[in-house]
Amino acid sequence: MSQTYEKVALIGLGLIASSMFWAMKRGGLAGEVRGYARSGETRDIAREIGLCDVVCDSAAEAVKDADLVVLCVPVGAMGAVAQEIAPHLKAGATVSDVGSVKKAVIDAVGPHLPENVHFIPAHPLAGTEHSGPRAGFAELFDNRYTLLVPADGTPLDAVRTLRDLWEGIGAKVEEMDAEHHDLVLGVTSHAPHLIAYTMVGVADDLRRVTDSEVIKYSAAGFRDFTRIAASDPTMWRDVFLNNKDATLEILGRFTEELFALQRAIRTGDGDMLHAYFTRTRAIRRGIIEAGQDTDAPDFGRVKK
Numbered sequence: 001m002s003q004t005y006e007k008v009a010l011i012g013l014g015l016i017a018s019s020m021f022w023a024m025k026r027g028g029l030a031g032e033v034r035g036y037a038r039s040g041e042t043r044d045i046a047r048e049i050g051l052c053d054v055v056c057d058s059a060a061e062a063v064k065d066a067d068l069v070v071l072c073v074p075v076g077a078m079g080a081v082a083q084e085i086a087p088h089l090k091a092g093a094t095v096s097d098v099g100s101v102k103k104a105v106i107d108a109v110g111p112h113l114p115e116n117v118h119f120i121p122a123h124p125l126a127g128t129e130h131s132g133p134r135a136g137f138a139e140l141f142d143n144r145y146t147l148l149v150p151a152d153g154t155p156l157d158a159v160r161t162l163r164d165l166w167e168g169i170g171a172k173v174e175e176m177d178a179e180h181h182d183l184v185l186g187v188t189s190h191a192p193h194l195i196a197y198t199m200v201g202v203a204d205d206l207r208r209v210t211d212s213e214v215i216k217y218s219a220a221g222f223r224d225f226t227r228i229a230a231s232d233p234t235m236w237r238d239v240f241l242n243n244k245d246a247t248l249e250i251l252g253r254f255t256e257e258l259f260a261l262q263r264a265i266r267t268g269d270g271d272m273l274h275a276y277f278t279r280t281r282a283i284r285r286g287i288i289e290a291g292q293d294t295d296a297p298d299f300g301r302v303k304k
């Protein structure tokens with residue numbers, strides 16, 4: 001692997017930025033990485049654990065001279081951060097982001113950026129329920145997809161270099177348009193998170209009735225829900241507020257299916273339940289056969 005950018009700036013030093021930093025260092029992919037976080041406490045932790053070559057006290061200082069700037073803040077903060085850094089960007093730089101939603105981020109960030117930079121949105125499909133500067137680890141993106149969402153007319157060499165960086169970080173890279181991205185991720189990530197939040201909320205509501213047994217005897221299925229439901233509330237609030245159309249569409253369909261299953265249980269329609277579960281089992285088996293099972297070991301571990 002070789003260096004892709006001379007100078008990189010990471011804005012927002014949480015799980016994703018810190019994982020990118022450790023992975024860039026592992027692969028020797030960037031000359032110097034500067035980081036900026038809004039809170040002084042996060043910057044102090046970053047300095048303490050050696051997260052970034054230079055930790056800056058302003059976003060302007062971090063991005064000036066950077067060949068690549070990556071916005072690693074919650075989706076709802078992207079526009080304001082773009083506005084803040086815009087006057088300080090180097091001509092010819094690439095600006096990217098790692099937000100879980102793409103269309104709203106493009107609409108929020110794009111208008112602030114000068115014409116002499118290239119904006120190439122991105123989304124690594126990897127994460128954990130942990131957040132903050134200590135949560136990252138170099139292996140997070142290994143063998144996971146990162147989706148790039150370049151606008152028509154973005155210079156191919158700028159897209160190529162960003163693709164090289166993500167491949168060097170360990171990811172498999174594909175391109176997708178923003179609307180399609182938001183629908184696909186609505187199904188595979190956003191709605192499942194909402195369902196997990198709901199299920200854990202329901203269990204919590206029942207806590208008094210079940211005398212905390214849901215926690216004591218939590219079986220694997222419920223434990224997976226609690227892991228997902230422990231994810232960062234700010235991040236997920238922003239995801240739902242910024243991917244409204246797709247998530248509402250999917251939740252509408254989900255509710256219809258749920259009602260159908262509810263009815264089958266009530267009326268004792270075992271054939272319907274069996275047929276349904278046979279279909280869903282085949283989907284899981286298809287994922288495994290395609291080598292896309294994403295159960296990676298140690299994803300929940302916290303660094304240091």
Ligand SMILES: NC(=O)c1ccc[n+]([C@@H]2O[C@H](COP(=O)([O-])OP(=O)(O)OC[C@H]3O[C@@H](n4cnc5c(N)ncnc54)[C@H](O)[C@@H]3O)[C@@H](O)[C@H]2O)c1
Pocket residue numbers: 011012013014015016017036037038039042072073074075077080081098099100101123124125126127128129130131132133135232235239
């Ligand atoms: N966690 C995941 O599983 C995951 C996966 C892929 C993409 N993402 C996306 O990556 C982005 C970052 O997520 P994360 O998990 O690293 O979050 P995180 O909470 O670990 O880190 C976010 C960082 O941004 C900082 N921040 C918040 N508002 C800011 C602002 N206005 N200016 C500067 N810094 C600010 C926070 O202090 C924090 O350090 C989000 O947009 C999220 O949607 C997350």
Ligand SMILES: O=C(O)C(=O)C[C@]1(C(=O)O)C=C[C@@H](O)C=C1
Pocket residue numbers: 099100124125126127128129188189190228
């Ligand atoms: O593994 C997890 O903890 C995640 O939820 C990661 C996950 C996902 O849904 O797969 C969450 C949000 C992202 O934007 C990308 C990845």
